[in-house]
Amino acid sequence: MIRKPALSEELDSSSAANQSVLDSLEPDQLVATRARPFPRRKLKRSEIVLFWALRLYLLFMIAVVIYQLWISNR
Amino acid sequence: MSIFSSKRPRSPTETVGIDAGEPLITHEDVQRGRDRQRVLAARAQRGPFAGFRLLWLLLGPGILVMLGENDGPSMLSYAATGARYGIGFFLPFIVLTFVMATVIQEMTVRIGAATHCGHAELIFARFGPFWGRFSTIDLAIGNFLTLITEFVAIRAGLGFFGIRPWVAVSCAVMILYFAILTHRYWTWERITLAIAAFNLVFIPLALIGGPDWNSVGRSFISWRPLPGGLTNDTLLIIVANIGATVTPWMLFFQQSATVDKGLTRGDIRFGRIDTALGATLAAASALGMIVVTAPLFALHMSTQNFEAAEFAQALQPLIGRCGAVLFSLGIVEAGIVAAITISASSAYAFGEVAGKPHSLNLSMREGRSFYSVLFLSVAAAAAVVLIPGLPLVRVVLIVNVVATLAMPPALVFLYMLANDKEIMGDLVSPRWANILASAVVVLLTTAGLLFGISVLAPRVLTALAEHTAH
Numbered sequence: 001m002i003r004k005p006a007l008s009e010e011l012d013s014s015s016a017a018n019q020s021v022l023d024s025l026e027p028d029q030l031v032a033t034r035a036r037p038f039p040r041r042k043l044k045r046s047e048i049v050l051f052w053a054l055r056l057y058l059l060f061m062i063a064v065v066i067y068q069l070w071i072s073n074r
Numbered sequence: 075m076s077i078f079s080s081k082r083p084r085s086p087t088e089t090v091g092i093d094a095g096e097p098l099i100t101h102e103d104v105q106r107g108r109d110r111q112r113v114l115a116a117r118a119q120r121g122p123f124a125g126f127r128l129l130w131l132l133l134g135p136g137i138l139v140m141l142g143e144n145d146g147p148s149m150l151s152y153a154a155t156g157a158r159y160g161i162g163f164f165l166p167f168i169v170l171t172f173v174m175a176t177v178i179q180e181m182t183v184r185i186g187a188a189t190h191c192g193h194a195e196l197i198f199a200r201f202g203p204f205w206g207r208f209s210t211i212d213l214a215i216g217n218f219l220t221l222i223t224e225f226v227a228i229r230a231g232l233g234f235f236g237i238r239p240w241v242a243v244s245c246a247v248m249i250l251y252f253a254i255l256t257h258r259y260w261t262w263e264r265i266t267l268a269i270a271a272f273n274l275v276f277i278p279l280a281l282i283g284g285p286d287w288n289s290v291g292r293s294f295i296s297w298r299p300l301p302g303g304l305t306n307d308t309l310l311i312i313v314a315n316i317g318a319t320v321t322p323w324m325l326f327f328q329q330s331a332t333v334d335k336g337l338t339r340g341d342i343r344f345g346r347i348d349t350a351l352g353a354t355l356a357a358a359s360a361l362g363m364i365v366v367t368a369p370l371f372a373l374h375m376s377t378q379n380f381e382a383a384e385f386a387q388a389l390q391p392l393i394g395r396c397g398a399v400l401f402s403l404g405i406v407e408a409g410i411v412a413a414i415t416i417s418a419s420s421a422y423a424f425g426e427v428a429g430k431p432h433s434l435n436l437s438m439r440e441g442r443s444f445y446s447v448l449f450l451s452v453a454a455a456a457a458v459v460l461i462p463g464l465p466l467v468r469v470v471l472i473v474n475v476v477a478t479l480a481m482p483p484a485l486v487f488l489y490m491l492a493n494d495k496e497i498m499g500d501l502v503s504p505r506w507a508n509i510l511a512s513a514v515v516v517l518l519t520t521a522g523l524l525f526g527i528s529v530l531a532p533r534v535l536t537a538l539a540e541h542t543a544h
Contacts, residue, residue, distance in 0.1 A: 018099050021107035024114055026338055029106065029190050031431075032098045038191070038199040038497055047490070051205060054483040057519070058212070061479040064526045065472060071529075 105435035106336040109260050113341070132344035133351065134263045135331035138415055139179060139324050140172075140352030141270040144359050145412030146227020147220070147470040148318030149276075149405055152360050153385050155311055156367030161285075164315065164364055165293045171319035172357040174517070176350055177510045178485065181492040181503065182325050183345035186332030188501045193329040195426035197487050200494065209322075209487060210427050212480050217323050217420045221455035223473045224409040224416065229459055231405035234383040234398070243456045246406075250414050250452055254445065259334050259434040266414050272407040274355060275400050276362035282393050285365045306528040306535070310475065313525045316518065317474030318360070322484040323419045330422035334433050339501065366393065366401070413452060421448040479522045485515050 027033055043051075109131075116128045155164050182193065189196060194213070198206035225243055232242035253265045328349075337345055367385060369392050383402065390398040418434070421444050425432020430443040438445060489511050492503040503511070528535045 020111065021099055021104055024107045024110040025103060025336065026190070029110075029336060029338070030098075030103050031100045034190060038189070038196065040202055041200045041494065041496065043201065050486060051483070054486060055208060057522070058479060058483055061522050061526055062476065064529050065475060065479070068529045069472065 101437060101440060102431070102433045102435045105258060105260075106334075106433075110336050113336075117340075129344055129347060132335075132337065132341050133348040134267065134335060135328045135337075136179065136183070136345060136348030136350070137352035137355065138263065138266055138270060138331065138411075139328040140175065140349070140356035141273045141359070142327070142412045142415035143175070143319060143321060143324055144273050144356045144408055145220070145224055145318075145416075146231075146405060146409035147223040147474050148360070149363055149408045150227060150230075150385075150470050151311070151314045151318045151474055152363040153367045155315060156364035157370035157385070157388075159308075159311065161290060161364055161368045162293050162296075162298050165290065165361055166297050167312070168315060168319070168360050168364065169294075169357055171316055172353045172360070174316075174514045175319045175324070176353040177507065178320055178488065178514060179324060179328050179349045179353075180346055181488055181507070181511065182329040183332055183337070183349060184342055184501050184503075185488075185491050185498065186329040187337045187339055187342050187345060188498050190333050192333055192422055192426040192432070193326045193488075193491075194423035196329075196491055196497070198427055200491065200497070201487065205487075206427060209484060210423055212484065213322055213326055213423055214420065216321070216477060216480055217416050218451060218455060219473045219476065220321070220323065221413055221416055221451060222458050223470050224413040225456050225459035226470060227405050227409035228413075230383055231386075231402045231409065234386045234402035240460055242406075243459055246410050246413065247452055247456050249410055250417070251449070253414055254434070254448060255438075257435065257437050257441075259331075262434045263331075263335070266411060269407060269414075270411045272404060273359050273411065275404040275407075276359045276366060278362075279393055279397055279401055279404070280362035280365035282397050283366050283369060283389075285368070290365065306532055309521075309525045309528045309535070313478045313521050314474035316521055317476070317478035317481075319356075320481055320514070320518070321474075321477035322480050323416050325484055325488055326423050327415055327419035330419065330426070330432070334422070334435065342501070413455075417448045417452050420451050421445070475525065478518060479525075482515050482519045482522070485511065485518070489515070 022030075113128065113131050116124065116131055119127065152168070185191075185193070185196065191199070194206070194210055197209050225246065228246045229239045229242045232245075233239070237245075249269075253262055253269075256262055256265070332345060366389065370385075370388055386398040386402045386405075389401060393401070422432050424430070424447045425441075425444045428443065431441050432444050433441065436444060489503075489508070492498065492511075493508065495502055524535070
């Protein structure tokens with residue numbers, strides 16, 4: 001098995017090598033930049049109602065599936 | 075720290091500082107940067123093959139997600155469809171489901187390239203942890219159930235060769251671990267693509283079977299026949315076939331893979347081609363499966379409790395020993411590729427919501443939690459399949475049904491993210507995409523509700539079907 005080089009071996013600390021990585025990636029593709037999350041959006045009342053409706057739909061339908069499994073095994 | 079964190083702190087061991095004031099560069103950044111350098115070099119090239127070179131570098135997540143969704147349970151659902159209903163209604167219906175999948179998956183490419191954030195991460199950030207937890211729990215449960223069915227398919231496919239279940243399952247787990255242990259997204263993607271190519275084996279198998287091309291052509295025009303009409307069994311198979319094409323893990327996987335691959339706004343066109351190409355290949359393979367098993371319907375063979383090995387044995391007189399062997403291996407491949415992609419989607423989502431490093435470019439030390447989720451989910455699912463006496467065929471169909479039922483809530487999050495101007499800017503969904511996406515949500519919800527009616531009040535469904543017929 002090929003040994004994976006350690007970070008210190010693999011990463012050339014010279015500015016040129018790091019610059020080429022920086023040049024090939026967009027600024028927000030860097031892990032360090034991605035650590036900043038997007039802000040939370042304010043949900044409208046209609047959106048919250050829709051989310052709840054779909055949540056209840058899913059729970060109800062899962063109950064239906066369990067019921068179908070139960071009657072098919074009887 | 076709660077595992078549902080909206081921030082993503084970084085491990086100090088994974089970073090390498092440059093000079094003060096410059097951004098920190100991680101091992102993950104370097105690996106992704108190398109992939110991007112090749113893309114940028116290909117973009118600068120001129121000549122007849124420059125476009126193909128660029129496409130070769132940029133395709134991957136779309137083909138993988140579509141061929142990954144042509145998984146064990148899906149292929150067995152298509153086999154059951156062909157054997158029990160022939161080609162009539164279901165050939166055009168399957169094409170429709172792949173059109174739906176393309177519309178949905180295109181949104182994940184756009185969001186991934188525009189935000190460089192995974193799907194779970196964005197849901198947590200934009201809608202808060204309350205709704206984020208729901209979507210992550212839905213994904214975790216759905217993925218684990220689906221992973222179990224992948225190992226069901228692998229076990230059943232290798233059962234044709236007389237391989238013992240524990241040997242079959244162990245081999246599959248080892249292949250999966252081998253793909254992951256490269257610690258490089260690019261290598262992982264190419265290994266998985268190479269395995270996934272075997273999914274296309276169902277196309278030549280359909281041709282070997284010598285299909286009646288007139289019937290195939292007629293079915294696309296008339297969408298008929300649908301033998302037995304609209305019954306509970308028919309609706310179960312319709313909903314299972316939808317779940318065989320569009321499922322929540324696909325949204326999470328493709329968006330995270332798009333980010334891990336490093337696609338940017340300039341690559342979206344290629345992401346769309348990748349997705350459409352994947353859908354075309356997967357649809358052709360799915361249609362091939364239905365066509366190849368359709369003769370069993372014509373022979374009135376009861377396939378109610380068939381697993382992959384039984385399908386292969388029943389088809390052997392029609393497609394020969396070699397064809398039956400390829401059929402079984404195709405089912406095994408479907409299970410392996412899906413297990414690879416689904417476990418990756420679970421690991422990505424866990425890392426995104428827990429604030430842990432999440433990339434296939436991570437070394438084992440840096441991505442300990444990421445790889446642990448991957449390994450453990452696979453090992454647990456593999457172990458469940460070895461439990462004797464499990465009703466495997468029913469489980470396979472039910473898992474697809476559950477996937478369809480879980481889609482509307484997942485799609486609404488996707489729809490809202492794709493229309494979120496604050497994160498998408500000028501890449502928000504165009505009007506036509508919103509109309510199509512809304513139609514998909516309505517169709518999926520209606521299919522789910524009809525299935526519910528067929529279980530709880532079958533007489534209502536019969537009356538509804540008669541009314542429609544008149």
